[in-house]
Amino acid sequence: MGFVLRVLSVAKRGLRPQFVLIPCRSQRLFCDKPLVSNPLLIKLLQESISRIKTVLDSEDNFTFKSSDFSWDILLTTLKSSSPAKAHLVLEWRLEKMVRDNERDLVPYLELIFLCSKVQNVPFAMQVFNSMEAHGIKLTSSVFNALIYTCLSSGNVMTALSLFEIMQSSENCKPNSETYNTFISVYSNLGNDKAMQASYLAKKGAGFSADLRTYESLISGCVRSRNFDCADRFYEEMMLSGIMPNGQILENILRGLCEQRSISKVEQLLKFMMDGEWEINVPMAEKLMGLYFEHGTVEKMEELLLNLMNSNQSFEVLQQVHCGIIRMHAMLDRLDDMEYSVGRMLKQGMSFRCPDDIEKVVCAYFRQEAYDRLDLFLGHIKGSYKLTKSTYDLLVAGYRRAGLSEKLDLVMDGMKLAGFF
Structure with a gap:
């Protein structure tokens, strides 16, 4: 009796392995490329369902071998507009592999994993069945791929049955990766x-x-x-x-x-x-949050020095610089804040986001240091473009302070920036 028939019979009996499988997140099996204007994808979207396989047959093999081509993106995009077209693409790939008498295991594994992208368990079973019919040796990797596809599609019962078959099989026992999948799921x-x-x-x-x-x-x-x-x-x-x-x-x-x-x-x-x-940006964010909570700007300075000495990335250094400036601004330490701004600018960096700028602006307003605010805005003019929210803050601050001349200059700046 074939493996797939055994899967169905086990499922009907309601047997379960020793622990439960549940759907897991996508594995990084394919290169994640941004969706680009793919000529083949455009053709398939425009063509009728009856012509999908004809279009694929007419395509040059170079298209499918190109580094810019992704079956993953093609199928997921098609599925969002026409699940039937996505299914026909899968069918075409399997039919071509059978016509070419493909004996390599890898293309079949890739096809099963592609089924997970469009949540097509029946066709994954069809690929599985085709492999068995053509005498391709089934391995634990094949079962793992099929189980993953079932889980990705929410078909838990079939996944459980497949796992039980692996347990009772002589040549396709659950392996380390099978258990890793369970651990990853939970x-x-x-x-x-x-x-x-x-x-x-x-x-x-x-x-x-x-x-x-x-x-x-x-x-x-x-x-x-x-x-x-x-x-x-x-x-x-x-x-x-x-x-x-x-x-x-x-x-x-x-x-x-x-x-x-x-x-x-x-x-x-x-x-x-x-x-x-390497310290990455999420790590730096966590560190800044911890130091902010403890109010320890000295720890931030120490971190910055260590990061500079260890040749960390531009983005991480920029983030720590801005964190130090923000801390000084919140504590109204204008001298320390201005020193930190100057140090950052000298290193070829500027502010990361409007919130950092606005914390500095608010510090100047609280201290009524309007001339120093003008100097600050002048310093960053060449490296940072003010957002509308920052202009709105400046307008409100100058208006509240009754500084009509400075208010007029800010309004002129808003007009030049195209905000009204």
């Missing part, structure tokens, strides 16, 4: 209890944790605010000799910041700096 949902149960199931099956396992475990624990377990998994990972990746470090930092543990944050930062790890 991680994304923030269900740390089910996630940890899946981890225990993986260990019980004789598989050790790998980097992907720990990434999901730590992420899920932090998401569910189970920080003690996140720390425990991080320590376990380090003791096992597995080095963290950027995502793990970001999640650990996030957890420490949410726990407001400055001392542990500094220990982690030292580890990252010593190891020449």
Whole structure:
């Protein structure tokens, strides 16, 4: 009896494996390219359903091999306007593979994963069945791909049946990646209890944790605010000799910041700096939030110096500069604020967003330092274009202060900027 028939019979009996699978987020199996003006996509959108396969047959193979072409984008875009057309594209691909007597496993795996993008489980089963009919050896990877497609489409029962078949199979047993998928699913949902149960199931099956396992475990624990377990998994990972990746470090930092543990944050930062790890923008945002909450501008200055010495990215340095300026502005430390602005501008950076500018403007207004405000606006004129919200703030401030000449200049600036 074929595998697919066994799937259906198991599903009817209502049998379940030892733990539950549920839909998971998309895996990064295809290159995420921005949607561009794809000639083939335009043709398929314009053509009638009856001509979809004819259009694909007439297309040059170079189109499909181009680095700019993405089956993922093509199918998801078609599905949004015509699910029937997306299905015909899948059919065409399978028919072509059969005509070409394709024996390589990879194209079939890709086709099954593409089915997950358009949530077409029946056709994924058809691809699976076609592989078996043509004598292509089925592997755990094939079952994993099919299970993933089922989960992505919300077809839990069939996914459960497939997992049970894997358990009873001689050659397609659940492997480490199968268990990692379960762990990842619960991680994304923030269900740390089910996630940890899946981890225990993986260990019980004789598989050790790998980097992907720990990434999901730590992420899920932090998401569910189970920080003690996140720390425990991080320590376990380090003791096992597995080095963290950027995502793990970001999640650990996030957890420490949410726990407001400055001392542990500094220990982690030292580890990252010593190891020449990159601090990314989300990490910098978390750090700035923690330092703002504690009102420790000195820590911000120390962080900036360490980041500059470790050759971090322009965007991260810019963010920390702006955070320092914003802190001084909120505390009405005009001298320190102006020094920090000048330092940032000298390094070729400017403000990131209107809110940073407006915090500075409000500090000047609170101190009635109108001439210093003029100098500030003059300094940033060449590197930052004021937004309407900033102009509105200036208008309100000058009007409230009764400074008609300065108000008129701001109004003229608004007209030149095209705001009225």
